[in-house]
Amino acid sequence: MRNDVNDNVEARIVAAARTMFIERGYADASMSDIAVAAGIKRSTLHYYFRTKDRLFQAIFVDIVRDIFPRIQNILTEDRPFMSRLNSVIDEYMSLFRKNPALPQFIIGEIQRDVRHLMGVLDSLEFEGYISTIRERMLLEIRRGELRRVPLCMILLTLYSQMIFPFMTRDLVVTLMLADGESFDGFLFEWKRRIMRQIGYLVLNTDNRAEVERIVDATLGIGNDCSVS
Numbered sequence: 001m002r003n004d005v006n007d008n009v010e011a012r013i014v015a016a017a018r019t020m021f022i023e024r025g026y027a028d029a030s031m032s033d034i035a036v037a038a039g040i041k042r043s044t045l046h047y048y049f050r051t052k053d054r055l056f057q058a059i060f061v062d063i064v065r066d067i068f069p070r071i072q073n074i075l076t077e078d079r080p081f082m083s084r085l086n087s088v089i090d091e092y093m094s095l096f097r098k099n100p101a102l103p104q105f106i107i108g109e110i111q112r113d114v115r116h117l118m119g120v121l122d123s124l125e126f127e128g129y130i131s132t133i134r135e136r137m138l139l140e141i142r143r144g145e146l147r148r149v150p151l152c153m154i155l156l157t158l159y160s161q162m163i164f165p166f167m168t169r170d171l172v173v174t175l176m177l178a179d180g181e182s183f184d185g186f187l188f189e190w191k192r193r194i195m196r197q198i199g200y201l202v203l204n205t206d207n208r209a210e211v212e213r214i215v216d217a218t219l220g221i222g223n224d225c226s227v228s
Contacts, residue, residue: 009038009040009044009048010048012038012039012040013034013038013040013045013048013049013055014058014059014062015038016034016037016038017029017034017038017049017055017056017058017059018059018062018063019037020033020034020037021056021059021060021105022099022101022102022105023101025105025108025109025112026052026056026109026112026113026116027112029052030052031045031046031052031055034055053116056120057120057123060120061120061123061124063095063099063102064095064124065124067091067092067095068124068125068126068128068129070091071088071091071129072128072129072132074087074088074091075088075132075133075136076132076136080214080218081140081145081146081202081203082195082199082203082214082215082218083218085195085198086191086195086218086219089158089162089191089194089195090191092162093162093187093191096162096163096166100166100169102166103163103166103167104166104167106163107163107167130151133151133155134151137151137154137202144204145204146202146203146204147201147202147203147204149201149202153201154198154201154202157197157198157201158194158198161190161193161194161197162194165186165187165190169183172186191219192215192216192219192221195215195218195219196211196212196215199211199212199214199215
């Protein structure tokens with residue numbers, strides 16, 4: 001019974017802190033406000049999480065701890081690059097759908113104190129994730145399947161295009177979608193465009209039409225589908 005009570009209190013703390021951190025960022029989320037939101041005394045909060053940094057790490061890890069291993073597994077699968085890219089984008093878009101404020105939160109923490117954020121990412125073995133991407137791409141470059149493109153260019157192209165629609169969702173929905181269009185429908189077409197941009201960048205062909213054919217085949221889009 002005692003463990004059930006402890007688990008319930010900790011769950012309330014985590015839920016309150018998660019909302020507070022994402023809405024306000026690390027600097028503006030106070031332990032006092034988190035305690036109030038969780039309906040507990042500050043001394044009780046410190047019993048479970050002695051410092052704000054430990055609480056922040058617990059929240060951030062809780063949100064993203066599963067995605068890096070899944071991405072690494074996808075990257076090492078024996079299937080074409082564009083097929084794996086499609087699955088990687090799906091993983092991130094699923095994460096952002098469940099946590100729509102996460103992209104803005106991450107950008108805010110990068111601007112506030114990137115070393116602090118990287119310290120948290122280190123606990124998730126983020127460097128191993130980057131190494132997996134680098135090693136796999138070098139292998140495919142040696143095989144002649146991909147161009148030799150700086151990894152930073154690929155990652156910046158990919159991540160900037162993935163997160164921007166979620167950071168500007170209200171604007172997209174209010175001003176840019178026609179009647180009857182859904183945000184999910186927009187995201188599917190946007191993913192298609194992301195994959196094309198990455199394909200132009202890394203696939204070992206100068207034929208843009210061939211890149212577009214590969215992307216559409218990967219997405220299961222027939223040749224009769226028009227491109228706006």
